[in-house]
Amino acid sequence: MKLMRVGEKGQEIPVVEYQGAHYDASAAVKDFDPEFFATGGIESLRAALERGELSNADITGQRIGAPLTRPSAVICIGQNYVEHAAESGDAPPKLPIIFFKTPNTLTGPNDNIALPPGSEKSDWEVELVIVVGKQAAYLETEAEAAECIAGYTLADDLSERAYQIEDSGGQWSKGKCIKDYMPLGPVVVTADEFDPHDVALGSSVNGEPRQGSRTSDMIFSVEYIVKHLSHYMQLEPGDIISTGTPKGVALSGKFPYLKDGDVVEVEIEGIGQQRHRMVARS
Known part of the structure; x- marks a missing residue:
């Protein structure tokens, strides 16, 4: 379904x-x-x-609209693809890096997205998202973790890099919690109909390719992520976990950051596509 x-x-x-x-x-x-x-x-x-x-x-x-509503937590994994860690100037992490977004970052997959006033470093990030289906705490195996996954969806983990890096004080959430900076969907595919381990995902800006990879390149699998997080927080039904992005973002220095009028498209095989326009905040 x-x-x-x-x-x-x-x-x-x-x-x-x-x-x-x-x-x-x-x-x-x-x-x-x-x-x-x-x-x-x-x-x-x-x-x-x-x-x-x-x-x-x-x-x-x-x-x-976003395919689910009112999650108690929007949890994100940083640098979960080796080549994205490298383009960010970091070694691959030994354990999952986490940060949080606020629930009001969720919006529909094709909605216009308003840039923050004066934003010069807004960036795109295509990501596979886990939807938690049952309460999870102190899981012992990845098989137990798999039983806690209700399904999967697609996000563009939009980021304002100046806020994230220059203004952050060492943490990332300032650059991640801008309202509507987590377009979600178009659908949640139930876990029984989707294999998350080797599907294509990619992004483009104004029709020009940016990211292109497969989830088989993730450092930490979806089951490992759920198991690992359950030892640091109690996951609740309806929570979402965004699992990281592959290389090909503006932070790499290879592409310009987003500006008013740019159209971002992100896609995951078997889930669907988003298409949203960045606009000046009125």
Whole structure:
């Protein structure tokens, strides 16, 4: 199944894509939020589909929102691809580097993204995102970790590098927590229908290729990340974990940073594509 939310911002309804068709899920679930994931929502939704209880949904021309809402935590992994660490001037990490984004960084995959006033170093980062499906603490094996993953989605982990590096005081979140700087979606693909270990991901700016890699190049696997994090924090249903980006960002010095009017496209094989325009903040 693929979970998505459509409608104007703040008024989205839950929709499920199943066997090539779209269905209005609002008859079965309130929303794709922490409660949905905590209460076996995926299994209940699948059962409702199989019983034929959901009506078809026409999403043509509708805005696509972030495919889930109100996570208690937006956790991100830094430098999880060897070549991205190198272009950042660092050795590959021995353990996952983490930072956090605020939940209001989430927005729809095709929404316009407002640059901060005076921003000169906003950057793109295509990333595979883990959606946590059940509470996880002190996991002992990666098999246990896999059981805690509800599905996967796509993010552009937008970053303002001057805020992140020059103004940071040694941490990264100043450059990561700008409102709407985490376009998410278009869908969450349930874990039973997606193998995260070797899929293509990439990005472009104004139609020119930037990043191109495969998740097989990640230093830390999705299962290792969940297991590792569970020893430092209790993961909750509906939390999301962004797993890092490959080489090809503006921080490398090979490409210009984003400016008003630039169009960013990011894509992951099997999940879909985002296309958002950077605009001056009014």
